[in-house]
Amino acid sequence: MSLEFKLMLADGQLVESADRDDPLQFVIGDQTLVDGLEQRLLGLNPGVRACFNIPAQEFVFGVHDDDKVITIARKEFSADVKLENGHVMTFDLPSGEEVLGTIRGVGDDNVEVDFNHPLVGRDFIFEVEILDVTDKERLA
Numbered sequence: 001m002s003l004e005f006k007l008m009l010a011d012g013q014l015v016e017s018a019d020r021d022d023p024l025q026f027v028i029g030d031q032t033l034v035d036g037l038e039q040r041l042l043g044l045n046p047g048v049r050a051c052f053n054i055p056a057q058e059f060v061f062g063v064h065d066d067d068k069v070i071t072i073a074r075k076e077f078s079a080d081v082k083l084e085n086g087h088v089m090t091f092d093l094p095s096g097e098e099v100l101g102t103i104r105g106v107g108d109d110n111v112e113v114d115f116n117h118p119l120v121g122r123d124f125i126f127e128v129e130i131l132d133v134t135d136k137e138r139l140a
Helices: 035-041
Strands: 002-009 014-018 049-054 069-073 088-092 098-106 110-114 124-132
Touching: 035 049, 035 124
Parallel strands: none
Antiparallel strands: 002 014, 002 124, 049 124, 069 110, 088 098, 098 110
């Protein structure tokens, strides 16, 4: 499937997008998009434009897990890293995988980081235009 899209918070703040010149290309089920967004695309044909208002209660990006809120010693952060509440940054795991964390609290000695998906608990808008659909995806 190929599409252009905008994913925005309910207040209109752009989270992610792809345009016609560099569209998102993926296969349904390959986990490029979370299932809750992907399901909205099923059955849409090329040329279709759609806008979905998605409330937080649909849990498209999961459910908040308190165990994913971690306190990290401030000294573990580089001195040039700007630590502000609400700032989303990338963290490297020992496995080499990168994960996003949202700064939730900054103290003199510790920083509270939330590793839940940044869109958990948020209302958002998903605007799409379907550019292309493979025959296999038409059957889905």
